[in-house]
Amino acid sequence: MxxxxxxxxxxxxxxxxxxxxxxxxxxxxxxxxxxxxxxxxxxxxxxxxxxxxxxxxxxxxxxxxxxxxxxxxxxxxxxxxxxxxxxxxxxxxxxxxxxxxxxxxxxxxxxxxxxxxxxxxxxxxxxxxxxxxxxxxxxxxxxxxxxxxxxxxxxxxxxxxxxxxxxxxxxxxxxxxxxxxxxxxxxxxxxxxxxxxxxxxxxxxxxxxxxxxxxxxxxxxxxxxxxxxxxxxxxxxxxxxxxxxxxxxxxxxxxxKRNPYLSFGPSAHGFNKNIRYWNTRDLNSYMKNLNKNNLPDSESETLTQENIFNELILNSIRIKSGINLTQIKNDFNIETQQNILNKANEWGENLTIKSDCIKLSRKGMPIADEITLDLATSLITSN
Ligand code: SF4
Known part of the structure; x- marks a missing residue:
């Protein structure tokens, strides 16, 4: 679990x-x-x-x-x-x-x-x-x-x-x-x-x-x-x-790591079952709804495969464990795995690729945003 x-x-x-x-x-x-x-x-x-x-x-x-x-x-x-x-x-x-x-x-x-x-x-x-x-x-x-x-x-x-x-x-x-x-x-x-x-x-x-x-x-x-x-x-x-x-x-x-979390309070963002939700950024409106025993106004978004892929790359590249290639293959497909690997190789010494993981090297850290944008274009969908 x-x-x-x-x-x-x-x-x-x-x-x-x-x-x-x-x-x-x-x-x-x-x-x-x-x-x-x-x-x-x-x-x-x-x-x-x-x-x-x-x-x-x-x-x-x-x-x-x-x-x-x-x-x-x-x-x-x-x-x-x-x-x-x-x-x-x-x-x-x-x-x-x-x-x-x-x-x-x-x-x-x-x-x-x-x-x-x-x-x-x-x-x-x-x-x-x-x-x-x-x-x-x-x-x-x-x-x-x-x-x-x-x-x-x-x-x-x-x-x-x-x-x-x-x-x-x-x-x-x-x-x-x-x-x-x-x-x-x-x-x-x-x-x-x-x-x-x-x-x-x-x-x-x-x-x-x-x-x-x-x-x-x-x-x-x-x-x-x-x-x-x-x-x-x-x-x-x-x-x-x-x-x-x-x-x-x-x-x-x-x-x-894109694990679930529930959030409470104005402007709080939560994530559960591939849905992201966020409460109103307005204390008065928050209070008004709850005074009437209603949930505060909030918006939500059900994530698409593309959203999930982008989030995965954006978050994983920032942490020490890096992007797990097996996870990319299992959660998406083998073509995407190959594609991201090719792109990662083009970044040379800015990334290290070993033990099934792509990680930022010391050299790549200052340009993490650029690398992320590039790797996030690796998703290959069937349609
Ligand atoms: S106003 Fe200052 S203390 Fe308050 S949340 Fe923002 S940064 Fe933190």
């Missing part, structure tokens, strides 16, 4: 960061309690309508800023999940938290309720960079919060970091990584800052008030990250994610 996960989206933040396009609303503390009530309703209604023939082994509470939840909020969510789903196989229960917004007592109490992994959004350990991104915590908050989490007994902690921030030099980034590694987190995510449409950062860049770093600087930081973290014994198990031995994020692996 397959394994899968549950994702819960908490759409509240203290402030909105200038680069963020996640669905999250600032200054809405008063909305949290009524939201939790309706979230629990959604869990109940959706559980009745979903057929699950897989084991739930991960829960991930993301956002937004889930560390804004009180103990009783989390207790209500856990109780709703517990009443409606079988959690006997649960291995990993992650909560996202922002430094300075997760006090020690809350950490201890969340742990007592079953949370066993924290994902901290440090993003930078440089005050100017944090201010630029309109993050309101300080580097000192990050270090203190991390140490508190250890004291509270968490032995599985991720730290999210961002590079390619305007004004950030390779020196600043490397110093940040040195400090992060000295904390010995089990997991580090390092993403390049992307300029998403509809964000204040996008408008600043468009109007020339902010200049993003040249792509070579970004590339230098990406390469430095791989070399540095690998030397420090972190395994790059996904193109932007590193971990100590056996500390991969099981929940994110569900996404990358």
């Amino acid at each position: 397959k394994n899968g996960g549950i994702y819960i989206h908490i759409p509240f933040c203290t402030e909105k960061c200038i680069y963020c396009d996640f669905y999250s609303l600032p200054n809405q503390e008063q909305s949290i309690k009524p939201f939790i009530k309706n979230l629990c309703k959604e869990i109940l209604i959706r559980s009745k309508k979903s057929t699950i023939d897989w084991k739930i082994d991960t829960i991930f509470i993301g956002g937004g800023t889930p560390s804004l939840l009180s103990e009783s909020d989390l207790e209500n969510i856990i109780s709703a999940i517990n009443k409606n789903f079988n959690l006997n196989d649960l291995k990993e229960f992650t909560i996202e938290a922002n430094p300075g917004e997760f006090d020690y007592n809350k950490m201890v109490n969340f742990k007592l309720m079953g949370v066993n992994r924290i994902s901290f959004g440090f993003q930078s350990l440089n005050l100017d960079m944090l201010k630029f991104m309109s993050r309101w915590h300080t580097p000192e908050d990050s270090i203190r919060t991390f140490k508190n989490a250890r004291k509270a007994g968490y032995s599985n902690i991720n730290i999210d970091m961002i590079f390619g921030i305007p004004g950030q030099t390779l020196d600043v980034w490397s110093n940040n990584l040195e400090t992060i590694v000295s904390l010995e987190p089990e997991h580090i995510s390092a993403y390049s800052l992307t300029v998403e449409k509809q964000t204040p950062l996008y408008h600043l860049v468009q109007s020339d008030r902010v200049k993003m770093p040249h792509e070579n600087i970004d590339l230098d930081m990406f390469n430095f990250t791989i070399d540095f973290l690998t030397e420090k014994k972190y395994s790059q198990y996904e193109i932007s994610n590193y971990c100590k031995s056996k500390r991969e994020c099981l929940h994110n692996l569900h996404y990358w």
Whole structure:
């Protein structure tokens, strides 16, 4: 039987960061309690309508800023999940938290309720960079919060970091990584800052008030990250994610391996039985429907063979295990397997092909997107 996960989206933040396009609303503390009530309703209604023939082994509470939840909020969510789903196989229960917004007592109490992994959004350990991104915590908050989490007994902690921030030099980034590694987190995510449409950062860049770093600087930081973290014994198990031995994020692996997951909360995306669904990105509409005991507005898409193939290539190429050629033959056909193999050979040293798998080589990592686009054209259908 397959394994899968549950994702819960908490759409509240203290402030909105200038680069963020996640669905999250600032200054809405008063909305949290009524939201939790309706979230629990959604869990109940959706559980009745979903057929699950897989084991739930991960829960991930993301956002937004889930560390804004009180103990009783989390207790209500856990109780709703517990009443409606079988959690006997649960291995990993992650909560996202922002430094300075997760006090020690809350950490201890969340742990007592079953949370066993924290994902901290440090993003930078440089005050100017944090201010630029309109993050309101300080580097000192990050270090203190991390140490508190250890004291509270968490032995599985991720730290999210961002590079390619305007004004950030390779020196600043490397110093940040040195400090992060000295904390010995089990997991580090390092993403390049992307300029998403509809964000204040996008408008600043468009109007020339902010200049993003040249792509070579970004590339230098990406390469430095791989070399540095690998030397420090972190395994790059996904193109932007590193971990100590056996500390991969099981929940994110569900996404990358196309395992099923149910999602709850506004803007949350779920995947079950080759159907992808996503809830409305509008808290008012979400609340209105659930106040009437209806599911929130959502859209869904039944995946075609082509969609499935594209997703498989896009996700598999990013993870350490790579694209499995036998799976391509079994799930699609032998012609597609041969086609993708031919294309992979054309990429030379950018890919390695062995033990039935196509993987990105160190050289190919910076051009992963280009390679993905090319390999995704390998599908041969019978009609
Ligand atoms: S804290 Fe995270 S979710 Fe909230 S606005 Fe900032 S980046 Fe977005």
